Amino acid sequence: MVKVIAVETEEEVAAVKALIYEFIDWLGARYPELEELIKDYFSNQGFDEEMSNLLGVFGPPGGACLLAYHQGEPVGILMMKPHGETEVEMNRMFVKESARGLGIGKALAVRLVEEARRIGYDWMILSALDRHFEALPLYRGLGFVDDSERPPDSGDEREIRLKLDLRSGDALRPPRPDRS
Structure with missing residues (x-):
């Protein structure tokens, strides 16, 4: 069984940090040929500051830090942080290799989209290789689509930029609450 929680405790933060470092190693x-690009990406993202203030960057009121458990073990993470007033950025999706194929990534992503809608964001953006x-x-x-209007985060042509309109909804993605 998969359980997804919003990170709140120091123990949960420690589990997230361990998974982030496992993600970087992965x-x-x-x-391996992109070592410098990856290092530059994390540097440009302010990784050290993010790690020292994880819930300050990826926590309420404007962000979220999610942790997935399978059989009582932390196996996946996904976070979001504000990117302007109406936009939020999805960051750091990672599921341990031993837990892949169990729907954990989807459970994390659906929960994060729901949270972004609950907060009232209009758009969710992300970047991936x-x-x-x-x-x-x-x-x-x-429902993410290409976002070719946004400049690359890494400066690398292999980077794919995607966006999701959070203002519309369907069965998988309930409509966001009214902001008025």
Whole structure:
């Protein structure tokens, strides 16, 4: 069984940080030829500051930090942070290899979209490398479309920028609450 929670405690923050570092190691192993690009990306994102103030960056009132458990073990993370007044950015989706194929990524993403709508954002954006073949179909299946208007975060032509209109809804994605 998969359980997704909003991170609140120091123990949960520690589990998220451990998964973030596992994610970075996974990126390095998967894309050894992109080591400098990955390092620059995290540097440009202010990674050290994010890690020292995780819930300040990815927590309420404007963000969210989600942690997924399977059989009582932390196995997945997904976060969002404000990116302007009406836009929120999805960050750091990662599911441990041992837990892939169980629907954890989808459970995290659906919960994050619901949270973004609840807060009242109009758009969710994200960036991913073109070889994230596990995640890209998930994002597109949730309704994300290409966002070629937004400049790349990494300066690399392999970066795919996607956006999701949170103002519309369907059975998978309930409509956002009225902001008036």
